[in-house]
Amino acid sequence: MDIIEFIDSGKIKRFFRSRRKLNTPGLVYHITQRAAGKEPLFIEDDDYLAMLVLMKEVFQTQNMNTYAFCLMPNHIHLLVSPKERNLFETMRILFSRYASRFNKKYQRKGHLFGGPYRQAVCLDDSYMLAASLYIHLNPVRAGLTSDPLKYRWTSIRLYLRKPKKKSFVNADFILSLLSDQGDRELTGAKKEYLKLLKQGSRLNSDEVLETEEAIEKFLSRLKALVPLVFKGLARNRKISEELGFELASMDEIEGMIEEVRKNAKVRDPQTRQARKYLIEQLLARGFKKGEIAEKLGVSRKTVYNTLRCSL
Numbered sequence: 001m002d003i004i005e006f007i008d009s010g011k012i013k014r015f016f017r018s019r020r021k022l023n024t025p026g027l028v029y030h031i032t033q034r035a036a037g038k039e040p041l042f043i044e045d046d047d048y049l050a051m052l053v054l055m056k057e058v059f060q061t062q063n064m065n066t067y068a069f070c071l072m073p074n075h076i077h078l079l080v081s082p083k084e085r086n087l088f089e090t091m092r093i094l095f096s097r098y099a100s101r102f103n104k105k106y107q108r109k110g111h112l113f114g115g116p117y118r119q120a121v122c123l124d125d126s127y128m129l130a131a132s133l134y135i136h137l138n139p140v141r142a143g144l145t146s147d148p149l150k151y152r153w154t155s156i157r158l159y160l161r162k163p164k165k166k167s168f169v170n171a172d173f174i175l176s177l178l179s180d181q182g183d184r185e186l187t188g189a190k191k192e193y194l195k196l197l198k199q200g201s202r203l204n205s206d207e208v209l210e211t212e213e214a215i216e217k218f219l220s221r222l223k224a225l226v227p228l229v230f231k232g233l234a235r236n237r238k239i240s241e242e243l244g245f246e247l248a249s250m251d252e253i254e255g256m257i258e259e260v261r262k263n264a265k266v267r268d269p270q271t272r273q274a275r276k277y278l279i280e281q282l283l284a285r286g287f288k289k290g291e292i293a294e295k296l297g298v299s300r301k302t303v304y305n306t307l308r309c310s311l
Contacts, residue, residue, distance in 0.1 A: 067173055
């Protein structure tokens with residue numbers, strides 16, 4: 001089914017879409033926050049521990065589900081889902097409190113973080129699984145370790161080992177994406193996750209760069225290595241079940257992009273509607289307007305005009 005048939009069938013209305021940074025409860029967000037310039041966010045172990053304590057306190061107080069994290073020397077990755085419409089406020093509290101502590105400790109002034117955090121939405125099971133693997137493999141890609149289990153400041157141990165006490169990180173949700181119905185202890189899922197982690201670590205670091213499309217590229221290469229795992233995820237659609245509405249997968253989006261690119265110069269209402277839909281989907285995933293223009297084969301001005309027009 002091509003993009004025009006997709007619209008004509010009415011299916012387009014069943015998919016989640018957004019043109020702005022989202023603050024919607026129930027969605028799963030991949031948050032990235034970086035230090036300003038080349039400044040470090042963490043200088044000694046005590047700084048990492050302080051951030052972990054803050055994360056636990058703030059996320060529990062703000063009623064936030066946490067699925068994965070990685071604290072790198074100059075940036076942070078979080079995989080979270082708010083139960084209330086308070087994602088912006090939660091991130092503001094977390095980052096401002098840590099910055100205040102850091103500046104006071106090291107007697108520094110000015111901004112610690114390099115502007116607003118970046119956000120991408122996990123709109124299907126495959127993307128969420130890939131995002132968690134990508135987050136846990138950050139230290140490997142950065143050359144800090146060859147074994148992700150040996151890096152202290154991620155949630156990976158909670159995925160592969162039984163925690164000694166209850167954690168604020170819910171690793172079971174993502175592990176359950178890989179589990180069979182009889183796998184109550186998620187033993188098989190943990191083994192499968194470890195296999196995927198090893199497969200992901202074999203990807204060359206220069207193949208998966210820190211860009212807006214990093215996870216999409218990572219997911220694409222991982223699918224090529226273990227296609228059966230991701231075919232199963234495409235059938236299950238657990239995130240869609242949790243949310244109560246259907247979400248467009250990245251594979252579907254990529255197919256639609258190809259159709260829109262073929263009709264880049266066409267100006268009929270259906271093509272404009274298809275283009276607007278894809279722009280909104282890509283914005284929701286964290287792409288910038290310039291990158292979207294390049295993806296769709298149109299000018300940045302066309303992207304802005306498409307978003308403003310009512311179809």
